[in-house]
Amino acid sequence: MTQPGTALKPGPWRRRTLHTSSVIALLTALPTTLAQAQEIPGYNLYGSPGLIDMPTAGPAPDATLGVTVSRFGDNTRTTLNFQIAPRLSGSFRYSAIDNFPAPGNVDGRYFDRSFDLRYELLTETPNRPAITVGLQDFIGTGLYGGEYLVATKELFPGLRVTGGLGWGRLGSFGDIGSTGNRPDELLGEGGIPTYDRWFRGDVAPFGGVSYSPNKNLSFKLEYSSDDYAQESTTGEFDKKSPWNYGIDYRFNNGTQLSLYHVYGSEIGAQVTLFTNPKHAQVPGGSETAPLPVAVRSPAAAQDLGWTTDSASTTANAKTALKTSLEREGLVFEGLALEPRRATVRLRNPKYGATPQAIGRTARAMSRVLPGSIEEFVIVPVVNGMALSAVSIRRSDLETLENDAATEILARTRILDGYNMAPDPEAGIYPRFTWSLSPYVALSAFDPDNPVRADAGLRLGSDIRILPNVVLSGAVTKKLGGNLDEVTREDPSGLPRVRTDYAKYSKEGDPAIEHLTASVYGRPATDLYSRVTVGYLEQMYAGVSGELLWKKVDSPLALGVEMNFVKQRDFDQMFGLRDYEVATGHASAYYDFGNGFHGQLDVGRYLAGDYGATVALDREFANGWRVGAYATFTDVSYDDFGEGSFDKGIRLSIPLGWVLGQPSRQANNAEIKSLTRDGGARLNVDGRLYEQVRDYHRPEMAMTWGRFWR
Known part of the structure; x- marks a missing residue:
């Protein structure tokens, strides 16, 4: 779940956030070019390279980002898929199944979150097929859990043949053997890697063919090894045949539209939108050229x-x-x-x-x-x-x-x-700036409502008394929304440090979003400092201090942050509640090269739990960033609640990439399966690392190609 009120505000990533749109909505407006689209394989109902419901081998072009929405029978799946590296891709999926009486359903509809990984073992050559291994729903309830080994080969231009072996769901029909016992119950809390099930249980073959007479059209036929046993016995899904067939149409902008007849009884449809962070919408940019260098005599x-x-x-x-x-x-x-x-x-x-x-x-x-x-x-x-x-x-x-x-x-x-x-x-100083802009606060994957949002106006201002002393504040006025309509209160074995967000939405209208004084400094060579005091964020007030060590030519940075905060009243005015906590982290940041950045934070979180957060992001020279993180603390899975531990995917889309004009603004979003109290961190604007590293050699070297632009 996106953190309500913060998913579209300045976060720990560099550059400020635009408050007027969500990243997923923006992705739908960013199609690939035709040249890129011709390289992208067909995507299946699960939102990854595949035939219809079954996977195929081979990756998408490096860094391809796809959003798929599919529907057949009682099943609706929304998937975000990213080609993390040339051979490795990952997916996050949010599914809704109607007429499915599983624990936790809402009015007969069951919502499920799942993560996939797939890796290309062998690339296709004239003499051998591509071979890919995949884990489906390897972190989740296990509803869609399955593993596969699949091979795909182009026999002649346009004709591709696929064959594979599946386990779990993909081994539930027409099995030809077994590789041991496999648990089959749904994991109530979800969120835990299901490693005890991987490549265990019945194994079954699947396969199919696709034929593309031209660059836009593809015909598909497949034999599925998924029996849809649970949907057939507990819901209204009626499987009559393992054979599926359909047609894909690829528009010139890359969008894939598909229509299928599946399992002998159902009609299915899907749409997949693609973009690629490596390729700018306006190659080279459209800004005016600089004046030439003046050569001296x-x-x-x-x-x-x-x-x-x-x-x-x-x-x-x-x-x-x-x-x-x-x-x-x-x-x-x-x-x-x-x-x-x-x-x-x-x-x-x-x-x-x-x-x-x-x-x-x-x-x-x-x-x-x-x-x-x-x-x-x-x-x-x-x-x-x-x-x-x-x-x-x-x-x-x-x-x-x-x-x-x-x-x-x-x-x-x-x-x-x-x-x-x-x-x-x-x-030059003091210097006063102000802004009036719309804002959107999003909450996704609530079990009672997949998407909630508030929208309104934000009035903000900064007063820079000195170059390094900043007074900052913002007031919001909600114009509409339903974040405050959360009626159920999820059980938590921890202090409610984040899960009362609906109360903040309901009572905080208007609200003081933040009101702070910050002092930045350079205590010594390679050292940077920040002290921030006041109403730090929507839910907490107090003092935050940070010290960062980073050499200008080093890929490594080390930092420490200490905070003492009290919880704010739900009306987000000047009052404070009784809950207070000292929280902080020691952090290590490392640039691995090739655009991969890692971060490790170890310390105490808002609920008083101790642990660590590990994050890995892939960044591009044009400012795009796609990453994932996971937090593990001393909180038990039972006390944490649904989801078992904090984890999520984060995206940053630079405005300059979209418009072709230089900008330091970006749309930032964090996609979380749930907002829970365990592993929760303070949201403080102006953290040091993202400010500092933009102007150091490793980061500048990555974008130095724009020196003469």
Whole structure:
């Protein structure tokens, strides 16, 4: 379940969130290009590469993200599938089964959450088929639990043949043997890996063929090894045959629309929408080009005459550079001139790819600074913290402008910005900003209602008294919604630190979303600090302190955060409740390369439980991020309740990727199976790691291709 009120607000990921839309809705508006669509295999009713109800071998193109909604008989399945790596993919599925009298159903409808993994063991060649192994519903109730080994081969253009062996549900019809005993009861709480069932029990064959006479149309025939025993005996599903057949139509934008006749008695249909974070909607972007580098004459490069009147020259350079950077959407904050070096203090509110801001600043400097200045030092600052110092030789800019960006990167030094930023110009601070915008607070996968939401208006403001001292607040007014209509109160063996969200929605109208004072700092080289005091989030007020260690050229960062908070009154005004807790974590962050980032947090959570959260995200140069996390604490599965432990999937879609214009805004969403009290963390805006790492060498190297954009 998405955390109500926070899924679409600034979270621990970089860049601020747009409050007006959900990520899943945005995905439906982002089709692939035709060239990408031709590479994507057909997806089945489970929302992964397959025929109709059975899987096929082979992956989708790397980083393909697909959303499938399918319906046949009493079954409705909604699946999010992501090609995590070239051979590995994962799925999260939310299913609704009508007329299914299982424990926990609502008015005869049973809701189920499940996760899948599949891995390509062998790629297809002219002499062998592709072979894939898969785990279906390996974390869940086990309702759709099954494993398979499947092979697929193209015999001639357009004709593909598939054969495989299945276990669990996929071994429940026409079995040809057994690999041991397999438990078959549904797991009431769900959420636990069902490793005691994997590749155990009856094994049965399945298979089929598909034929594509052209790039848009596919005909499919399959033999299914799923008996649908539970649906047939407890529901109104009437299976008459193991044979399924159907047709897929692939639109030029990549969307797959399918119509099936399944199990001799049912008509099925599905739609699958695709996108791929690796491919921009507007390749290269549509922003205006920067001004070219101004090349000096040999005489100008040696002329130090300006130093006899350096004050006047500096004043003129500041004015010219400020004007030039404003045209680029960048903010000039200060400048220090020396005979051979210029250091500029820069704020970047526009460019999601930091090197693009650095490149445009360097070009502007080449056009307005005295010719004798050979070294440009650009110091980007965020919340008053100098995060790095990018040193570029002017002569390299002049000679390499039309070469690959990697050439200038090889000659660029990226240093720690500690004590290197010029003082900000007089009159910049204090600085006041405000905004009025819509907001949406989402709650998904409630057992009584799959989707709940509140919508309203948010009035927010920031006052930057000093560069590193920020007063921030936001007030919300709900215009409509049903988050407050949760009638059931799930049992919890823990303090209700998150599960009272419906009460906050009901009584908090209007509400003070947050009201804080934050102080950021650079205590020493490689160190960054934050202290935040006030009404920190929707449910908690108190004090939060953080210290981060990160070297500017290192993939590793270490941090510690300590918080002391009290629970806020449900009306989200100034009152506090009795519950208070000290919570905090020690964290390790690591950039594994190739876009994979890991994070480990160890400490105490809001309910007083101790444990650890492990997260792995795949990130792309254009700002996309897709990841997953899991939290394990000393809370027993029984005390935690349904779901057994906290886990979820998170997405971040940069606005610049959608519009083709530079932006540091993004849509962030967290897809959780449930909101529970175990493993719950405080939501604090402005955590350090996501601010700092954007301006360090590993992250900048990934997006350095935009230096000349």
